[in-house]
Amino acid sequence: MEVRICYLYPEMMSLYGDxxxxxxxxxxxxxxxxxxVVEEVGVGxxxxxxxxxIAFVGGGQDREQALIAEDFARRKREDLLAAVEExxxxxxxxxxxxxxxxxxxxxDGQELPGVGLFDAWTVAGAPRLIGNVVVESDLFPxxxxxxxxxxxxxGRTYLxxxxxxxxxxxxxxGNNGEDGWEGAVYKNAVGTYLHGPLLPKNxxxxxxxxxxxxxxxxxxxxxxxxxxxxxxxxxxEAHRAAIRRAQETAANGAVRRxx
Amino acid sequence: xxxxxxxALAAGKAAISIxxxxxxGGSAFPGELARRxxxxxxxxxxxxxxxxxxxxxxxxxxxxxxxxxxxxLELAGFRVAHNRSGANMxxxxxxxxxxxxxxxxxxxxxxxxxxxxxxxxVDEATVPRAAxxxxxxxxxxxxxxxxxxxxxxxxxxxAALVAAGIGALGAVPTQGGAGYAPAAILNADDPLVAxxxxxxxxxxxxxxxxxxxxxxxxxxxxxxxxxxxxVLCGESYIYDTVFYAHLGHYRCPSCGHxxxxxxxxxxxxxxxGLAGWFLCVATPAGEVEALLPAPGLHNVYNALAAVAAASxxxxxxxxxxxxxxxxxxxxxxxxxIPIRGRQVCVALVxxxxxxxxxxxxxxxxxxxxxxxxxxxxxxxxxxxxDAPRDVHAADEQAPVGAGPTGRCLLTxxxxxxxxxxxxxxxxxxxxxxxxxxxxxxxxxxAAGIRAEEMALRLKYAxxxxxxxxxxxxxxxxxxxxxxxxxxxxxxxxxxxYTALLEVREVIHxxxxxxxxxxx
Numbered sequence: 216m217e218v219r220i221c222y223l224y225p226e227m228m229s230l231y232g233d234x235x236x237x238x239x240x241x242x243x244x245x246x247x248x249x250x251x252v253v254e255e256v257g258v259g260x261x262x263x264x265x266x267x268x269i270a271f272v273g274g275g276q277d278r279e280q281a282l283i284a285e286d287f288a289r290r291k292r293e294d295l296l297a298a299v300e301e302x303x304x305x306x307x308x309x310x311x312x313x314x315x316x317x318x319x320x321x322x323d324g325q326e327l328p329g330v331g332l333f334d335a336w337t338v339a340g341a342p343r344l345i346g347n348v349v350v351e352s353d354l355f356p357x358x359x360x361x362x363x364x365x366x367x368x369x370g371r372t373y374l375x376x377x378x379x380x381x382x383x384x385x386x387x388x389g390n391n392g393e394d395g396w397e398g399a400v401y402k403n404a405v406g407t408y409l410h411g412p413l414l415p416k417n418x419x420x421x422x423x424x425x426x427x428x429x430x431x432x433x434x435x436x437x438x439x440x441x442x443x444x445x446x447x448x449x450x451x452e453a454h455r456a457a458i459r460r461a462q463e464t465a466a467n468g469a470v471r472r473x474x
Numbered sequence: 475x476x477x478x479x480x481x482a483l484a485a486g487k488a489a490i491s492i493x494x495x496x497x498x499g500g501s502a503f504p505g506e507l508a509r510r511x512x513x514x515x516x517x518x519x520x521x522x523x524x525x526x527x528x529x530x531x532x533x534x535x536x537x538x539x540x541x542x543x544x545x546x547l548e549l550a551g552f553r554v555a556h557n558r559s560g561a562n563m564x565x566x567x568x569x570x571x572x573x574x575x576x577x578x579x580x581x582x583x584x585x586x587x588x589x590x591x592x593x594x595x596v597d598e599a600t601v602p603r604a605a606x607x608x609x610x611x612x613x614x615x616x617x618x619x620x621x622x623x624x625x626x627x628x629x630x631x632x633a634a635l636v637a638a639g640i641g642a643l644g645a646v647p648t649q650g651g652a653g654y655a656p657a658a659i660l661n662a663d664d665p666l667v668a669x670x671x672x673x674x675x676x677x678x679x680x681x682x683x684x685x686x687x688x689x690x691x692x693x694x695x696x697x698x699x700x701x702x703x704x705v706l707c708g709e710s711y712i713y714d715t716v717f718y719a720h721l722g723h724y725r726c727p728s729c730g731h732x733x734x735x736x737x738x739x740x741x742x743x744x745x746x747g748l749a750g751w752f753l754c755v756a757t758p759a760g761e762v763e764a765l766l767p768a769p770g771l772h773n774v775y776n777a778l779a780a781v782a783a784a785s786x787x788x789x790x791x792x793x794x795x796x797x798x799x800x801x802x803x804x805x806x807x808x809x810x811i812p813i814r815g816r817q818v819c820v821a822l823v824x825x826x827x828x829x830x831x832x833x834x835x836x837x838x839x840x841x842x843x844x845x846x847x848x849x850x851x852x853x854x855x856x857x858x859x860d861a862p863r864d865v866h867a868a869d870e871q872a873p874v875g876a877g878p879t880g881r882c883l884l885t886x887x888x889x890x891x892x893x894x895x896x897x898x899x900x901x902x903x904x905x906x907x908x909x910x911x912x913x914x915x916x917x918x919x920a921a922g923i924r925a926e927e928m929a930l931r932l933k934y935a936x937x938x939x940x941x942x943x944x945x946x947x948x949x950x951x952x953x954x955x956x957x958x959x960x961x962x963x964x965x966x967x968x969x970x971y972t973a974l975l976e977v978r979e980v981i982h983x984x985x986x987x988x989x990x991x992x993x
Contacts, residue, residue, distance in 0.1 A: 226702060227702075231896065231898040231899075232898035232899060232900065232901025232902050233901075234901060234902070235898070235901035235931075235934065238901075238934050239934060242934050242936075276628045276629070276630065277628065278630070278703075278708070282708075345895075345896075346895065347895070365895070365896045365897075365898060367896065410896075410898050411896075411897070411898050412898055412901050415901075415930055415931075415934055416927070416930060449926070449929050449930050449933050449939070450930060452926040452929070452930075452944070453926040453927050453929070453930040455926075456924065456925075456926040456927065457927075460889065460923065460924070464895065
């Protein structure tokens with residue numbers, strides 16, 4: 216078995232330890248004896264997304280993000296949309312999440328077009344929304360689970376009818392600090408503001424992406440058989456520590472919502 | 475007489491004295507109090523320094539560079555008012571000048587009689603304000619690395635803050651004299667820092683320092699995306715040599731922006747392992763050769779920065795050399811403390827670049843060496859209940875090299891405001907470099923508020939879980955790590971900022987280290 220990962224814009228869009236997300240996918244596949252290929256795709260390179268099993272894009276600084284937005288529109292948009300439409304698992308974090316929405320409206324009212332993968336749009340705002348986040352998500356077939364991470368964004372993202380949220384904010388701000396939702400899900404594509412990086416201390420989400428990837432290529436049964444249970448003691452410890460820390464820091468002034 | 479200034483000074487000094495008696499560092503509160511009583515107190519005190527003030531900023535190396543400059547100035551006969559404690563926000567700087575200023579003895583012209591020159595290491599975000607109040611004659615910038623994005627925002631924003639400080643530089647008046655022409659001293663090898671050259675006004679001088687000796691670099695390319703793109707046109711730089719991170723010899727193939735030729739240049743450097751470096755530095759006044767007792771390439775940059783500042787001030791070469799050779803590390807900047815026969819080396823790691831540099835230094839420690847002749851004399855307070863128990867007591871009579879050997883490392887990761895609340899930066903540290911040589915480690919212990927995140931990072935780097943242990947409480951973890959370290963060997967302790975303060979408290983409680991304000 217093999218998983219082919221497309222790491223989009225690794226040079227420019229890896230602001231908050233985002234490499235750790237790719238590393239988590241790689242390790243968790245390798246530990247199960249699944250071969251992994253990571254291909255890095257940068258600005259100016261056209262890509263056939265149907266060749267991949269998972270795509271990842273992280274967050275960047277403002278200047279890089281403007282370059283990426285243009286590159287997405289010019290070279291990758293149609294192909295990526297088609298691949299996600301037929302089930303390509305994708306994770307987009309922070310700036311990458313914003314770029315995959317319909318548009319980003321800057322502080323002076325200008326609308327920068329996005330890829331339009333998620334029925335979501337983002338409006339620049341102040342102050343920045345910064346801090347630990349705990350989300351409760353219904354993404355997983357086995358029942359609701361917490362997802363933990365750290366957010367740091369000025370944009371406020373709002374979801375249209377065509378996007379489901381990744382989950383409900385328990386601690387932190389989430390998409391916009393107003394409606395209590397965090398992230399977006401469309402088919403097997405997940406967008407979120409949570410970095411940290413996200414996947415190492417949310418192994419269930421990492422495995423959700425791997426499961427979708429393997430099921431798409433090898434069928435559901437073989438995917439289940441290949442994804443043997445791992446010893447996630449250290450992962451679960453880090454996950455619990457992040458929840459504890461979010462609750463402690465929330466007590467010191469951050470937003471906290473009741474579920 | 476300025477009653478407000480006097481009152482602020484008197485209250486500030488009283489607060490310093492009280493907080494010391496209470497056994498607290500208290501670096502911020504006295505300055506805050508003084509500023510409450512006279513908002514202009516820092517500006518007034520800075521004006522009273524006859525030789526003006528030097529401001530040192532940048533992401534890494536501020537404390538070490540400032541200590542080296544202080545030593546050189548003192549050797550040249552200056553009396554230096556310096557925020558040695560490393561408290562580098564506006565209140566901490568005020569505390570330092572309040573402490574240095576004299577309450578009673580003013581010269582005939584009203585200037586302080588007991589200090590000649592001010593030396594302030596300044597937090598990057600505080601630079602515009604500090605520059606306005608201190609009116610420095612020199613601003614020295616060490617480097618810009620990604621650091622605490624939750625606090626400072628993006629790197630370009632940090633560079634803009636420092637640029638504003640340089641832009642505010644003006645001629646500094648002296649009593650009866652022509653005044654000092656202001657100058658910026660910039661790291662030529664960091665494109666983001668060198669890019670500040672145009673930030674000053676027409677009267678502001680610009681001096682560069684950098685490494686000329688390419689033998690210290692490699693052409694392997696740069697890891698971090700901090701400064702990949704030309705500060706002028708956005709094109710990707712070509713690096714002919716990289717020393718570490720994005721420091722190196724760079725040029726832009728599109729607009730031609732390139733590393734400027736430094737006036738103060740490292741011509742040659744030979745590593746002496748953990749003992750430090752032999753350096754040969756070219757300055758406009760001639761070459762300086764010195765033994766720098768501090769390992770790590772980052773300390774070579776700190777030394778170059780200090781030489782550049784001293785050289786710009788006209789300090790004699792002999793004082794510069796002696797200043798380098800007499801450098802003594804501050805607590806938490808690789809100061810080695812003998813505890814129970816072990817050498818405990820505590821080094822602050824506050825961002826990926828600093829952490830990578832320290833990991834490199836740890837990996838360069840020779841594995842089989844004679845234990846250094848360090849005192850095992852009775853230390854007051856060493857019998858405290860939580861002091862490390864000595865599981866290797868029997869080994870102490872054993873021949874050198876017997877018993878367990880290997881590198882011993884304790885990481886202490888906190889996520890308070892001063893550490894950066896976002897620990898994602900740990901994932902940008904190159905722990906993968908440890909993995910091929912994981913067998914050389916006796917252990918890596920993880921402590922602090924986010925110890926679990928560190929363990930997770932090491933697991934995903936591929937470090938064997940059997941050599942890892944998590945013990946969150948810093949005192950317990952330090953005692954256990956010391957006990958697990960064979961006598962005579964080095965225990966590397968790598969804490970984030972607030973973790974460093976806790977480590978210091980623990981070591982002090984055991985009776986081993988000076989409080990930082992006594993250093």
